[in-house]
Amino acid sequence: MSAQRTERLLNLLIALLNSKYGLRRSELREKIYHAGAASDAAFGRMFERDKNDLREFGFDVETVMDHGWNSEDPATTRYRIGKESNRLPDVELTPDEWTVLLLASQLWEQAALGAAATNAMRKLQASGGLADVELPAGVQPRIKPAGQAFEDLVAAMHAQHPVRFRYLAGSTGREEERVVEPWGLGSRFGQWYLVGYDRARAARRYFRLSRFTSAVTVLEKEAFTPPAAFNVRAELAGLPELPLASAVLDVRKGRLLGLRKRSAPAAVVAGEAVAPEAVAGSAASDGGWDRLAVPYRDAELLGEELASYGPNVRVVAPAELATAVQRRLASAAAFAAAPVPSFDFADAGSGKRPRKRTSEDQLKRMLQLVPFLVHNQGLHIQDVADRFGVTRKELENDLLILICSGLPQGYPDELLDIQWEDGHVFISQSLELNRPVRFTVDEACALLTGLETLNGLPELAEGSALESVTLKLMAAAGEEGLRAGALSGPEVGPANSANLGLIRSAIESGSQLHLVYLSAQKDSLSERDVDPLRLYSMDNTWYFEAYCHSAAGLRNFRLDRIEELTLNGKPVSSPLRPDGGFPAKLFTPNDDDTLVTVQLTGRGTGLADDYYAERTVALPDGGLVAEIRFGNPSWLPMFVAQHGGTVRILEPAALADASREWIDAAMARYAS
Numbered sequence: 001m002s003a004q005r006t007e008r009l010l011n012l013l014i015a016l017l018n019s020k021y022g023l024r025r026s027e028l029r030e031k032i033y034h035a036g037a038a039s040d041a042a043f044g045r046m047f048e049r050d051k052n053d054l055r056e057f058g059f060d061v062e063t064v065m066d067h068g069w070n071s072e073d074p075a076t077t078r079y080r081i082g083k084e085s086n087r088l089p090d091v092e093l094t095p096d097e098w099t100v101l102l103l104a105s106q107l108w109e110q111a112a113l114g115a116a117a118t119n120a121m122r123k124l125q126a127s128g129g130l131a132d133v134e135l136p137a138g139v140q141p142r143i144k145p146a147g148q149a150f151e152d153l154v155a156a157m158h159a160q161h162p163v164r165f166r167y168l169a170g171s172t173g174r175e176e177e178r179v180v181e182p183w184g185l186g187s188r189f190g191q192w193y194l195v196g197y198d199r200a201r202a203a204r205r206y207f208r209l210s211r212f213t214s215a216v217t218v219l220e221k222e223a224f225t226p227p228a229a230f231n232v233r234a235e236l237a238g239l240p241e242l243p244l245a246s247a248v249l250d251v252r253k254g255r256l257l258g259l260r261k262r263s264a265p266a267a268v269v270a271g272e273a274v275a276p277e278a279v280a281g282s283a284a285s286d287g288g289w290d291r292l293a294v295p296y297r298d299a300e301l302l303g304e305e306l307a308s309y310g311p312n313v314r315v316v317a318p319a320e321l322a323t324a325v326q327r328r329l330a331s332a333a334a335f336a337a338a339p340v341p342s343f344d345f346a347d348a349g350s351g352k353r354p355r356k357r358t359s360e361d362q363l364k365r366m367l368q369l370v371p372f373l374v375h376n377q378g379l380h381i382q383d384v385a386d387r388f389g390v391t392r393k394e395l396e397n398d399l400l401i402l403i404c405s406g407l408p409q410g411y412p413d414e415l416l417d418i419q420w421e422d423g424h425v426f427i428s429q430s431l432e433l434n435r436p437v438r439f440t441v442d443e444a445c446a447l448l449t450g451l452e453t454l455n456g457l458p459e460l461a462e463g464s465a466l467e468s469v470t471l472k473l474m475a476a477a478g479e480e481g482l483r484a485g486a487l488s489g490p491e492v493g494p495a496n497s498a499n500l501g502l503i504r505s506a507i508e509s510g511s512q513l514h515l516v517y518l519s520a521q522k523d524s525l526s527e528r529d530v531d532p533l534r535l536y537s538m539d540n541t542w543y544f545e546a547y548c549h550s551a552a553g554l555r556n557f558r559l560d561r562i563e564e565l566t567l568n569g570k571p572v573s574s575p576l577r578p579d580g581g582f583p584a585k586l587f588t589p590n591d592d593d594t595l596v597t598v599q600l601t602g603r604g605t606g607l608a609d610d611y612y613a614e615r616t617v618a619l620p621d622g623g624l625v626a627e628i629r630f631g632n633p634s635w636l637p638m639f640v641a642q643h644g645g646t647v648r649i650l651e652p653a654a655l656a657d658a659s660r661e662w663i664d665a666a667m668a669r670y671a672s
Contacts, residue, residue, distance in 0.1 A: 006362060006363050006401065007401055007404065007405060008032060008033070008050070009050055009053060009054065009363060010363065010366065010401065010402075010405045011032055011405050012028070012032050012050055012054070013054060013059060013081070013433075014405060014416075014432070014433070015028070015031070015032060016054075016059075016061060016079060016080050016081040017059075017080075017081045017083060017432040017433070018432055019078075019080045020080075021064070021078060021080070022062070022064040022078025022079050022080035023078060023079055023080070024076065024077065024078050024079075025043075025047070025077065025079075028047065028079070029043045029047075033046060033047070053360075054081075056360075057363065057364060057367060057437065058086050058437035058438050058440065059081050059086045059437065060081065060082075060086060061079055061080075061081055062079065062080050062081065062082060063077060063078075063079060064077070064078040064079070064080060065077060065078075083432055086437055086438055087435045087436070087437065087438060088123050088124075088435070088436045088437060088438045088439065088476060089475070089476050091124055091472055091473070091476050092472075093124075093469060093472065094465065094468075095133050096465035097465045097468060097469035097472070098133045099133045099134075099135065099465070100451070100454065100465045100466050100469050101121070101124070101447065101451070101469050101473075102121070102133060102135065103135065103140070103141070103450075103454060104117075104447055104450030104451045104453070104454055105117040105118065105120065105121045105446070105447060105450060106140070106142070107141060107142055107143045107450040107453060107454075107489065108143060108145075108446055108450065113145075113154065113442060113445065113446040113449075114446075115389075116440070116442035116443045116445070116446040117443070117446035117447060117450065118389070119364070119368060119440075119443055120439055120443035120444070120446060120447050121447075122368050122372060122387070122388075122436075123368065123371075123436035123437070123439070123443070124436075125372070125375070126368070126371035126372050126374070126375050126435070126436045140534070140535065140536035140537070141453070141454070141457065141492040141536070141537040141539075142536065142537060142538050142539075143450075143453065143489050143490060143492075143539060144538050144539050145192070145606075146192040146209040146210065147209075147603060147604070147605075147606045148215065148216075148602060148603055148604075148605055148606055149165070149209050149212050149215070149216050149603065150185065150192060150209065151606075152215070152216035152218060153182050153185055153194055153209075153216060154185060154442075154445075154487070155218065156182050156216070156218045157182040157183070157184070157185065157486060157487075158441045158442055158445070158483075159218075159220075160223050160224055160225065160226065161218050161219055161220050161222060161223060161224075162179055162180065162181050162182075162199070162218075162219045162222050162223075162224055163179070163180055163182055163216050163217065163218055163219065164177065164178070164179050164180075164216070164217040164219060165177070165178055165180075165212050165214050165215070165216045165217065166178075166212070166213045166214035167207060167211055167212060167213065168211040168212075168213050168300070169211075170208075170211065173320065173323065175213050178198060178200065178205075178207070179198075179199045179200060179219070180194065180196040180197065180198050180199065180205070180207065181196050181197040181199070181224040181226070182194055182195075182196045183195050183196045183197065183204075183226045183227065183230050183232070183486065184196070184226075184230055184231075184232030184235060184485070184486040184487065184488070185232060185486070185487055185488070186232035186233055186235070186236045186487065186488035186489075187488060187489055187490035187491075187539075188236045188237075188239055189241055189242070189297075189298075190490065190539070190540070191208050191209070191210060191298070191301070192208070192209040192210075192490075193206050193207065193208055193209070193236060193239070194206070194207040194209060195207075195232055195235050195236065197224070206236075206239060208300075210300055210301065210304075211300060212603075214603075215602045215603055215622065226486070229482065229485065230485060230486055231485035231486075232485065232486055232487065232488045233452075233485070233488040236488065241297065242297040242298055243297065244295055244296075244297055245295070245296055245297065245299075245318070246293045246294070246295055246296075247293065247294045247295075247296055247302060247315060247317070247318065247321050248266045248291065248292075248293055248315075248316040248317045249263070249291070249292050249293075249294055249306070249313055249314065249315055249316060250289045250290070250291055250292075250313065250314045250316060251263075251289065251290050251291075251292050251312065251313050252288060252289060252290075252311075252312045252313070253287075253288050253289060253290055255312045255523055256309055256312055256313060256523065257518060257523055257524070257525065258518055258520055258523075258561070259292075259294065259305075259309070259313070260292065261518075262294055262295065263292040263293060263294045264292065264293055265290075265291070265292065265293070266291045266292055266293040291316070296321075299318075299320045299321045299324050300324055302321060302324075303321055303324030303325045303327075303328060304324075304328065304642055304644070305642070306321075306325045307325045307328040307329055307332075307641045307642055307644060307666070308638040308639070308641050308642035309638065309641075309666075310637065310638065310641055310662045310663065310665060310666040311662070311665035311666045311668070311669050314669045314670065315670075322670065325670075326667070326670055327644070328641065328642075328643075328644030328645070329641060329644070329663055329666050329667050329670075330667070331644045331645025332640055332641050332643070332644050332645050332648070332659075332663050333660070333663050333664065333667065334645060335599075335601070335645045335646075335647075335648045336640070336648045336656070336659065336660050336663065337660075338648075340599075340650060341599070341619055341620075341625070343617045343619065343625045344617065345615050345617055345625075345627065362397075362398065365388055365390070365398060366398050366401065366402055367433065367437055368388075368436065369384075369388065369398060369399075369402070370402065370416070370427065370430050370433040370434060371430075371433065371434050371435055371436045372384075372387070373418065373425055373426075373427040374427055374430055374434045377425075377426050377427070378424050378425070378426060379424065379425055380423050380424055380425075381395060381396070381420050381423050381424070381425050382423070384425055399418055399420065399425070402416045402418055403416055403417070403418050416429055416430065416433070417429035438476075438477075438478065438480070439476070439477045439478075439480050439481070440480065441480045441483050441484075443480075444473075444477040444480040444481045444483070444484050445483065445484045445486070445487045447473055447477075448470070448473055448474065448477065448481055448484035449484055449487045449488065449489050450489070451466065451469065451470045451473065452470075452488065452489065453489035453490070453492055454466055454492070456491045456492045456493040456540075457492060457493060490539045490540065491539075491540050492537055492539060492540055493540060494537070494540065494542045494559065499559050499562055499565050500535065500542060500559060502565060502567075503532050503535055503544050503559075503565075504535060506532045506567065507532050507533065507534065507535070510571055510572045511532075511567055511570070511571060511572065512529055512530065512531055512532075512567070512568050512569075512570040512571065512572055512573070513529070513530050513531075513532055513546070513565060513566070513567060513568065514527070514528070514529050514564075514565075514566050514567070514568040515527070515528055515530065515557070515562050515563075515564060515565045515566075516562070516563040516564040516565075517557060517561060517562055517563065518561040518562075518563060519561075520561065521632055521634075521635040521638075522632075525563060526550070528548050528549070528550045528551075529548075529549045529550070529568055529570075530546035530547060530548050530549065530555070530557070531546055531547040531549075531572035531573065531574045531576075532544055532545075532546045532572075533545045533546055533547065533554075533576075533577065541558060541559075541560065542558070542559040542560075543556050543557060543558055543559065544556070544557055544559065547572075547574035547576050549574075554576060593629035593630055593631045594629065594630050594631075594633040594652070594655075595614075595627055595628075595629055596627070596628050596629070596630055596633060596636065596649060596651065596652070596655060597625065597626070597627055597649070597650040597651040598625070598626055598628060598647055598648065598649055598650060599619075599623065599624070599625050599626075599647070599648050599650055600623050600624045600625075600626060600646060600647050601621075601622075601623045601645070601646045601647075602621065602622035602623050603646050604623070604643060604646030604647050605622075605623065605624050607626075607643070607646075607647060608624055608626040608628070611628045611630075612628070612629075613626035613627060613628050614627045614628065614629065615627045625650070633655055636649060636655055636658075636659060637655075637658050637659040637661075637662035637663070638662070640659040640662075640663070641659070641662060641663055641666065
C-alpha cells in the first residue's frame with residue numbers, strides 16, 4: 001500500500017462516514033479517485049479493493065439502492081458507512097477489572113499478539129479511559145509462544161489460509177511434509193499443539209509445534225472455512241498424556257545435578273520400555289560414569305535437554321531418545337560448519353528487534369490515533385510516539401497525512417484539525433473518527449485468551465473481577481470474540497505455591513531471604529542472602545528478581561531450582577529497586593558482559609528477542625545475525641547444542657570453536 005493509497009483510503013473512509021444518504025459512484029470517482037482512475041474500469045477495480053481494505057480495518061461499506069423506476073442502475077447506487085455499526089461499544093470497567101485486563105494484555109509481551117493486545121487496550125482506553133491501577137506484586141505471568149511457527153500459524157488461522165510445513169511424525173519417526181488447515185492453537189502438558197485438517201490424510205490431526213522441522217509456509221492464495229464454534233481447549237481436553245517411560249543414561253560422575261534430582265539408579269526403576277542388557281553392568285570401564293534411569297514422557301522434549309549436556313551424558317536406551325539427541329547434535333554440527341553469510345551491522349537498529357512496518361500498520365495506527373488524541377488532549381508529541389511504539393518522525397508523518405485528510409473538496413473546517421504547539425498535540429475536528437473501531441480477531445483473541453489463562457491463578461480466579469471483565473469483553477467483541485475459542489493459553493499456576501507465598505510475603509514486609517540454589521549453568525549449588533523485589537512467570541515457570549548480596553547485583557532465580565528457602569531475620573538493605581518495566585528481564589545485560597555474534601535460522605529468530613539482542617541484521621533466507629551480551633558465556637556451547645541447528649556462534653572465535661568442540665565430543669560419545 002503506497003502513501004498515496006493510504007491517504008485515499010483515509011479520505012474515502014471520512015467521506016463515507018460523514019454522508020447521511022450515501023455517495024454515488026460518480027461522486028466518489030470525481031472527488032476521491034480523480035487523480036488515479038483513468039477509466040471507469042480502473043475506478044471500479046480500485047474502489048472494490050478499497051472496500052475490501054476498509055472491511056479489513058473494521059468498516060463495512062453499506063450499499064443503498066434508490067427505490068422506484070430503474071432502481072437497479074449502478075449509476076443510482078449509493079455507498080455509506082454506518083456511524084455505529086463498526087464502532088467498539090463503550091466499556092465501563094472498575095479499577096479491579098482494569099487490573100485484571102492489564103495483566104491479561106501483558107501476557108503476550110514478546111509475541112505478535114502482544115501488538116494486538118496493545119492495540120485493543122488502546123481502543124478501550126479511548127472508549128472508557130484507563131483507571132489508575134497498580135499491578136499486584138507476584139502476579140505478573142507471561143506466555144512464551146513456540147517461536148516463529150506460532151506467529152505464522154496464528155496469522156494463517158485468523159486469515160483462514162492453509163499452511164505447509166515439515167513434521168517429525170511420532171508414530172514413524174520420519175519427517176513428512178504436511179498441508180494443514182489450521183483450526184486452532186492451544187497448550188497442553190506444557191506443549192503447544194496445532195489442531196487442524198490434514199489434507200493428505202483427509203482427517204483432523206494434532207501437531208506438536210516442537211516436532212516442526214521446517215519453517216511454516218502460509219498458502220495465501222488458498223482459503224478454508226473452520227468448523228463452526230471450534231474450541232481448541234475443549235478439543236485438546238480429550239488428548240491423552242503420553243505414557244511414562246524410563247530412559248537409561250550414562251552420566252559423568254559429579255555432573256548434571258539438576259538431572260540427577262529426577263533420576264534413580266537404573267537397576268531400581270528399569271521397566272518394560274528398557275532392555276535388561278541396557279541396565280546391567282557398569283556404565284564405563286574407568287568408573288567415571290553413573291548409569292541412571294530418568295522418567296520421561298516426551299522423547300523430543302528430553303532429547304532437547306540431553307543434547308545441551310553434550311559429552312557429559314550418553315543415552316543408552318531407548319533408541320528413540322538416542323536418535324532425538326543425535327539428530328539435534330548433527331544439525332548443530334552441520335550449521336556450525338556452513339559458510340558464514342555476508343552481513344553488515346552498519347545499518348542495523350539498536351534495541352529490541354522491531355516488527356516490519358507496513359502502510360497497513362500506519363493506517364491502523366492513524367485510526368487509533370484520532371480517538372486517542374480526542375481523549376488525551378495536550379500530550380507531548382514524544383509521549384504519544386512512545387505510547388504507539390513509533391519514533392517521533394513516524395508520528396509526525398502520520399499527523400501530516402491526517403491534517404490533509406477530510407471531506408472531499410471540503411472547506412478548511414471540513415478537514416481533520418490537529419495542531420502540535422510547543423510539542424503538545426491537540427485535536428479539535430475529528431470527522432466521526434473520534435470513537436475506536438471494533439476489535440479485530442487478533443485483538444479479541446489476545447485479550448480473551450489472556451483472561452482465560454489467568455483463571456489458573458487462584459488469587460484472580462476466586463475474585464469476581466476476572467469473570468465480570470470477561471463477560472464485558474465478550475459482549476464488546478461480538479462475532480470476533482466468538483473466534484477467540486481457536487486459541488488457548490498454557491497453565492500459569494505455580495508448581496510450588498509455598499515458596500511463592502513466602503517470597504510474596506517477604507516482598508511485602510521488606511524481609512531478606514536465605515536460599516540454597518541450583519545454578520544450571522554452573523552445575524552447582526550455592527547459598528545466598530537476597531533482597532526479594534518482585535515475582536513473575538513464563539508460562540508456569542516462576543521467577544523472582546532480587547538483589548543478591550553474594551553477586552552484589554540484581555539476579556533472577558527460578559522457583560523450581562530453589563533447594564531451601566527461609567527468612568534470615570534481616571530486613572532488606574539494598575537501595576536497588578526494579579526498573580518498573582514489565583515484565584522483568586530474565587537476563588540483565590551489563591556493559592562488561594561478553595558481546596557475542598550469533599546467527600539464527602528462520603525458526604530461531606525469536607531467540608533474538610528472548611535474549612534482548614542489541615543489534616540484528618536480517619538475512620535473505622529469513623534468518624538473522626544478532627549481537628547479544630552474555631554475562632557467563634561458558635554455557636553457550638550448551639545453548640547451541642540444545643537448539644539443534646537453529647543457532648550458531650560466529651564471534652568471538654574462541655566461543656565458536658568451543659561450541660564446535662562440545663558438539664563433536666558429544667557426537668563422539670555415540671560413535672564409540
